[in-house]
Structures are given as C-alpha cells and as structure tokens.
Amino acid sequence: MHIDITPSDNIIVAASPNNPVQPRIPSLCNRVAQDQALVLGFVAENSLPLSITPGLVDLAKVLAKDPKALAELSMDRTSASYKLNYGVKNTIQDEVLEEIRSVPFSLNIDEATSKTYKRILGVLVSYWSEKLQRTVMQHLAALEVVSVTAESLFKKLDELFEKMGLPWDNLISILMDSCAVMRGSKNGLEKLIRDRHAPQMLDIDGDSCHHIHNASKKFCSPFEHWVEGLLSDLHTDHRWSADMRDGLREISIILGIHASRPERYIPHRWLSVLDVSLDTLRLWDAFVIFYYAFLGNEDRATYKDIVNGILEKRGELRIRSKNFTNEGKMRKARIYKKVFFEEKRTLLELHFYASLLPMLKQYTLLFQCKEPKIHRLHDEQEILLKEFLSCFIKPKKLVNRDPSAGYEATSILEKLGKNHPLAKSFNMKVIQAYTRCAIDLQAKLPLDNPVLRTLSCLDPNARGSQHIIPHLKNLLDMFPAVKLTEEEKAGFQHEIYRYASDMMLPPMADDTRVDLWWNAVRQTLRYPTLAKMALFALCPFHGSQVASSFSMMANIMQAKTSSLNVETYEAYEVVKYQLKAMQVSAIQHYSRPSRDSPINPSLVQNLKLSSRRYRAENKRRAELHAPNPARKKATKDSLFSSVYVSWLGFIYV
Numbered sequence: 241m242h243i244d245i246t247p248s249d250n251i252i253v254a255a256s257p258n259n260p261v262q263p264r265i266p267s268l269c270n271r272v273a274q275d276q277a278l279v280l281g282f283v284a285e286n287s288l289p290l291s292i293t294p295g296l297v298d299l300a301k302v303l304a305k306d307p308k309a310l311a312e313l314s315m316d317r318t319s320a321s322y323k324l325n326y327g328v329k330n331t332i333q334d335e336v337l338e339e340i341r342s343v344p345f346s347l348n349i350d351e352a353t354s355k356t357y358k359r360i361l362g363v364l365v366s367y368w369s370e371k372l373q374r375t376v377m378q379h380l381a382a383l384e385v386v387s388v389t390a391e392s393l394f395k396k397l398d399e400l401f402e403k404m405g406l407p408w409d410n411l412i413s414i415l416m417d418s419c420a421v422m423r424g425s426k427n428g429l430e431k432l433i434r435d436r437h438a439p440q441m442l443d444i445d446g447d448s449c450h451h452i453h454n455a456s457k458k459f460c461s462p463f464e465h466w467v468e469g470l471l472s473d474l475h476t477d478h479r480w481s482a483d484m485r486d487g488l489r490e491i492s493i494i495l496g497i498h499a500s501r502p503e504r505y506i507p508h509r510w511l512s513v514l515d516v517s518l519d520t521l522r523l524w525d526a527f528v529i530f531y532y533a534f535l536g537n538e539d540r541a542t543y544k545d546i547v548n549g550i551l552e553k554r555g556e557l558r559i560r561s562k563n564f565t566n567e568g569k570m571r572k573a574r575i576y577k578k579v580f581f582e583e584k585r586t587l588l589e590l591h592f593y594a595s596l597l598p599m600l601k602q603y604t605l606l607f608q609c610k611e612p613k614i615h616r617l618h619d620e621q622e623i624l625l626k627e628f629l630s631c632f633i634k635p636k637k638l639v640n641r642d643p644s645a646g647y648e649a650t651s652i653l654e655k656l657g658k659n660h661p662l663a664k665s666f667n668m669k670v671i672q673a674y675t676r677c678a679i680d681l682q683a684k685l686p687l688d689n690p691v692l693r694t695l696s697c698l699d700p701n702a703r704g705s706q707h708i709i710p711h712l713k714n715l716l717d718m719f720p721a722v723k724l725t726e727e728e729k730a731g732f733q734h735e736i737y738r739y740a741s742d743m744m745l746p747p748m749a750d751d752t753r754v755d756l757w758w759n760a761v762r763q764t765l766r767y768p769t770l771a772k773m774a775l776f777a778l779c780p781f782h783g784s785q786v787a788s789s790f791s792m793m794a795n796i797m798q799a800k801t802s803s804l805n806v807e808t809y810e811a812y813e814v815v816k817y818q819l820k821a822m823q824v825s826a827i828q829h830y831s832r833p834s835r836d837s838p839i840n841p842s843l844v845q846n847l848k849l850s851s852r853r854y855r856a857e858n859k860r861r862a863e864l865h866a867p868n869p870a871r872k873k874a875t876k877d878s879l880f881s882s883v884y885v886s887w888l889g890f891i892y893v
Contacts, residue, residue, distance in 0.1 A: 295827070302831040309835075321808055322854035327847035329811040332818045334842065336378050337404055340367050344721035344776045347380070347414045349397075349422075350786040351388055359385045360806060361396060362786040368755070368775045369821075375612050375755040375779055376821040379789060380404075382810035390421050390429045397433070408437040410721045415781035418446030418684075440720050445686035447784045448617065449604045452624075453510045456600050458680045460513060460593070462672035467589045470578045471505035471516045473571050474527070478502050492526045510604050514597040517590050524587075531576040543580055584656065588649050588666050592673075595646025599627060607783035610820075611753045614782045615699045618692040621685045628681065632674040643670045694718065698774050700748040700757055703740065712736045715773045722776050728769040735770040742766075754778060789813055 266274075279296055282288075303310045315323065345367035353359050361383040369376045383396045401408060414430060416422035423430050423446055434441050460468070478484045478501050485501055492499035502523070505516045520527070532540065532547045564572070578586045603624050607613055632643035645653065645666075656663045686692060694715065697708035713736060716729065724732070748757045755778050762771035819826060832839065 306835045326850035326853040331843045346412045346780040348781040352790040379813040379817040384806045394432045413442040413780040451684040455680045459677035462669040474502040475504045517593045591648035612778040618696040735767045
C-alpha cells in the first residue's frame with residue numbers, strides 16, 4: 241500500500257492494489273464556483289438580463305428540494321406553451337371567475353396593434369376580493385380583432401361574457417378612451433352595452449389621463465412645434481452614429497454632466513415632451529459645445545467666447561470632417577439654428593415647458609397607479625383646473641393678469657426687455673397656450689359628473705361635512721348589483737348620518753389604501769352596510785391600466801416571435817397580474833416547502849389535461865379552416881360572374 245497526497249487541497253487518500261485511488265470530491269467553495277459559472281453561462285447563452293440571475297438561483301434551490309421530481313421534469317417549447325395556456329392560465333382564470341361571477345366588477349378595455357400587426361383588445365377587471373381582502377386588478381382576456389368598430393367590439397365582449405359565464409348585471413362601469421368608437425353618444429361601444437345588456441352601468445366618463453395629455457398638446461400648439469422639432473432632430477442625429485454619441489459623451493464628461501444619448505420624443509406617450517425637455521436642458525451646455533463644430537467660420541467667430549475654454553481642452557472635433565448625407569446636413573443646420581442663432585427663443589420655450597407641464601404630469605402620475613383612487617378623481621380635477629387658471633387669472637376678480645412663464649423663462653424675458661420682438665411674440669404665445677389648454681380642460685374634464693361627485697364623498701377626509709349626506713344616499717341606486725337585505729337597506733340611512741359626523745374613526749394615512757381603510761371600518765361593525773357599499777363602489781378604474789399591459793405585449797409579441805399567438809400572450813398577462821394581486825413571486829406562490837407538502841389539485845389536474853386540450857383545440861381549428869369544396873365552388877362562380885358582368889359593361893361602354 242502507498243499514500244497519495246493531492247497537492248491542491250492537501251487531502252491524503254489511502255490506496256492499495258485491490259482498492260485504487262478514489263476520485264477526489266471537490267471542496268464546497270469550488271463546487272459553488274462551478275455552479276455560478278453554470279448559471280452565468282446559461283444567462284449569457286440565452287441573452288438574458290443579469291437581473292434575472294438571483295431568480296434563477298432561487299428557482300434552482302426550490303427545484304432541488306425534490307430531486308426525484310426534478311429528474312423527471314422536462315418541457316420543450318411546445319409543451320411549455322400549452323401547459324402555460326391550458327394549465328396555469330386556466331387554473332387562475334377559474335379562480336378569478338368564481339369570484340367575479342358573484343360580486344360587482346368594473347372593466348378597463350383598450351385596443352392596440354402588436355409588433356406582429358395583430359389588433360388586440362385588452363380587457364382588465366377590478367373587483368373587491370374577499371379572499372385577498374383588497375381591491376384587485378386581474379387580466380381578464382386579450383382578444384384578437386379584425387376590425388375596430390363599435391359593433392365588432394361589442395360582439396367580442398358579448399362572446400367573452402357568454403363564454404366565461406359573467407352576468408351583465410354585475411357590471412359597474414367600463415373605462416375606455418374617449419374616441420367615437422368607444423364612447424360615441426349615438427353608436428359608441430359604451431352606448432351599445434348600456435342599451436342592450438347593462439342599463440345600470442355607471443357613466444364615469446373617459447380616461448382623464450388621456451384628457452390631460454390632449455390638453456398638454458393644446459398648451460404646446462401656439463409654439464409651432466419649435467421645441468418638439470428640436471427634440472426629434474437631436475434624437476435622430478445621435479441615434480445611428482456611434483461617432484456622434486461618442487463625441488457628445490466626451491464633451492459631457494469634460495463638463496461634468498452625466499453622459500447619455502438624447503431621449504426620444506414620442507408624441508403619443510403621455511407628456512413625453514416634458515420628460516425630453518428636462519433631459520435636453522440638462523444636456524444643453526454639452527449640445528452647445530458639440531454643435532459649435534458644425535458652424536461655419538464666420539459663425540464660429542461670433543460664438544467663440546462661449547466655447548473657447550472647452551475647445552482648448554477638447555481640440556477640434558474630428559467628427560466635423562465626416563461626410564454626411566444631405567438629410568443629415570439639413571438636420572444639423574436646423575439644430576444649430578435653434579441652439580445658436582435663436583438660442584433665446586429655444587431656451588424660453590424649453591423653460592416654459594419645464595415650469596408649467598409638471599402640473600399636468602403630476603395628475604397623470606397620480607392616476608396611473610394601480611391602487612383605488614376613484615374617490616380622488618373629482619377633487620383632483622377641480623384642484624388641477626384651479627391651479628392652472630391661477631397661473632394667468634387672478635383668483636378673486638377673474639380678470640387677466642400677466643401669465644406666469646416660470647422662473648428661468650422670466651429671467652430671460654427681463655434681460656430681453658418688454659419691447660423686444662422676441663419677448664412680445666413669446667408673451668402672446670404664452671397667453672394663447674394658457675387659453676387653449678384651459679378651454680380644453682374645462683370642456684373635457686367631467687367636473688359636473690354626478691357619479692364622480694358621489695364617489696368623492698367616500699374619501700375618509702370628507703367626514704365632518706353634512707354636504708356628503710345627499711351624495712351618499714345615492715349609493716343604493718347607483719350600485720344595484722350590490723345585494724342588500726331589507727334590514728341592511730333600512731339601516732343604511734342611519735349609518736350615513738352617523739358616519740358624516742363621526743370624527744372618532746382613525747384618519748387615513750397618506751400611504752394607506754382607501755379600500756383597506758374601509759375594510760378596517762367594516763370590521764368594526766359600526767357601519768357594515770355603508771362599508772360594504774364603499775368597498776364595491778371603489779372598484780371602478782380611474783386611469784387606463786391596459787396601456788401598461790400593452791407595454792408588456794411589446795416585449796412578448798415581437799417580429800422574431802411571430803409564431804407566438806395571442807392566447808400565449810394572454811397567459812403571460814394572466815399569470816403576471818395574478819402574482820401582483822397576491823403580492824408574491826412565482827417561486828413563493830408555486831413552490832412547496834418540502835417533498836411531502838400538499839399540492840394544488842386543480843392546478844395539477846389542469847396541467848395533466850393541458851396536452852389533451854391542446855390537441856382538441858388544434859383539431860377544432862383545423863376543421864374550422866378546412867376547405868369546403870361546395871363553398872369554394874360557389875365563391876369561384878360568384879367571382880367569375882362578377883368579373884363577367886364587369887367585362888360586359890366595359891364592352892358596352
């Protein structure tokens with residue numbers, strides 16, 4: 241027998257002719273390092289973001305708790321698709337539908353086109369969940385539509401309600417944008433639903449965030465797209481050229497400015513002009529130095545004092561010697577015209593946007609959140625309109641005064657003087673901007689909406705005023721879907737009067753959800769019927785949440801994944817919204833503490849049946865699209881007849 245000493249870890253292993261040297265087991269730290277390389281290699285191989293790494297590690301730890309099940313686990317792309325669709329999604333939808341079939345609920349719908357050129361109608365549902373003890377929002381469906389008309393959308397929703405067994409009587413409201421297809425007064429989708437199925441449906445008006453965004457466009461319209469054109473040119477100028485981006489980055493570093501590429505101005509994104517204007521002001525000095533290199537010799541001499549110190553350190557910009565297309569030369573000419581030749585006008589308008597548009601932006605941010613805010617909608621609209629009008633109208637006398645242009649813009653105007661042509665022109669445009677925006681806000685915001693006035697009385701801060709009593713009395717008629725006994729209806733009036741003057745209830749903190757506050761009031765048993773009505777009355781949507789769902793769609797349904805159908809996208813959304821509603825991660829929700837822990841029977845059953853359902857659905861679709869010889873012949877004969885008649889008419893003519 242001899243002794244082998246392993247040099248790396250100094251582990252002594254006994255060996256004999258009959259017992260050869262056993263393989264050395266690597267140390268724990270070395271095995272961990274090898275596993276880290278495995279995870280990181282998988283991330284890099286599949287181009288996954290590094291932020292997913294902790295989730296992969298946690299997932300591996302959970303799966304390792306049951307090594308036998310892990311050894312049997314296998315899924316290819318197709319099986320993963322149908323197990324997600326007919327297994328996981330069906331389980332979640334069954335649980336959601338079981339709840340909303342017996343309680344009042346509200347919908348939020350909108351239509352968008354995916355990157356694969358499919359028109360998708362997104363449907364979200366909001367309701368009070370006794371199971372989760374909070375108002376939750378779930379992704380109900382994603383429907384592919386061919387044409388976007390009120391009648392076609394109504395047919396899709398009607399089929400959806402019938403398929404899911406949803407009672408129209410439980411529908412409280414539907415939030416949509418204010419286009420004619422959705423909310424037309426004569427033939428809009430909302431009117432069709434109210435006339436044919438849901439006369440009790442409340443009118444909560446359209447999406448107020450869309451109203452605010454449209455008002456911001458009215459606000460900017462007098463300035464003739466001057467700033468917006470500059471923002472678009474700056475983004476385009478640096479989007480495709482690495483040399484341009486590198487040059488701007490070097491100058492930004494010299495100036496001590498955080499280097500970044502100019503942001504893209506997107507007109508349909510809510511108040512995008514404000515966000516990009518603020519970023520442009522942050523990079524303004526870098527833009528001045530950068531585009532100085534593109535000026536002619538005479539213009540350089542004029543503006544030399546501004547950039548002389550920086551140019552001594554930076555040297556001549558090498559990018560100046562590049563060859564540009566005619567379009568690129570024209571774009572740069574437009575940019576340095578606005579940056580140098582008409583700098584005062586550009587800065588005036590940029591600072592004006594940056595000073596006044598945050599007022600509108602704050603409103604949209606407030607009502608883009610997912611927690612219930614419908615009780616604040618009416619009050620916040622009044623506050624916004626008053627604050628906006630106070631910028632150019634005296635509060636008491638309601639007469640015109642010098643409009644506010646913001647601190648930075650006012651400083652530039654003072655240097656120019658009142659009689660300067662640019663100052664006169666700018667002041668005139670400011671008045672037009674305020675006037676157009678104010679007119680649009682007054683016309684579009686539902687300031688006289690009785691439903692929103694009533695719901696504003698459910699704000700806990702409204703207590704102590706007798707003015708809320710007449711509005712609270714309307715709750716019974718407004719929400720017939722809330723089933724109350726005769727005893728509860730009789731006690732409702734007494735509860736309203738006591739609640740209006742009850743200052744002993746705890747105040748609602750700023751970080752407290754209003755539905756959780758009302759649930760706490762319900763548990764005190766002091767106002768059981770009023771609290772019950774309030775919990776259902778706070779379900780209506782206050783801002784379009786489908787837009788965020790469509791943002792996820794852009795990441796899922798892309799040109800490279802054109803085979804991914806709408807049902808799979810819907811499954812992604814259903815799972816995401818369910819996990820958000822439960823406030824847990826997928827690992828927390830689906831993992832089991834140990835091998836002996838119980839499983840979810842309905843989930844397991846659906847996953848086992850998913851393959852059969854997938855094959856049945858494929859067979860149904862194949863039969864639906866199978867060619868029908870009789871129909872094909874009739875279509876051919878009809879086409880031939882129409883062509884023949886047209887040919888005869890041409891001959892006779």
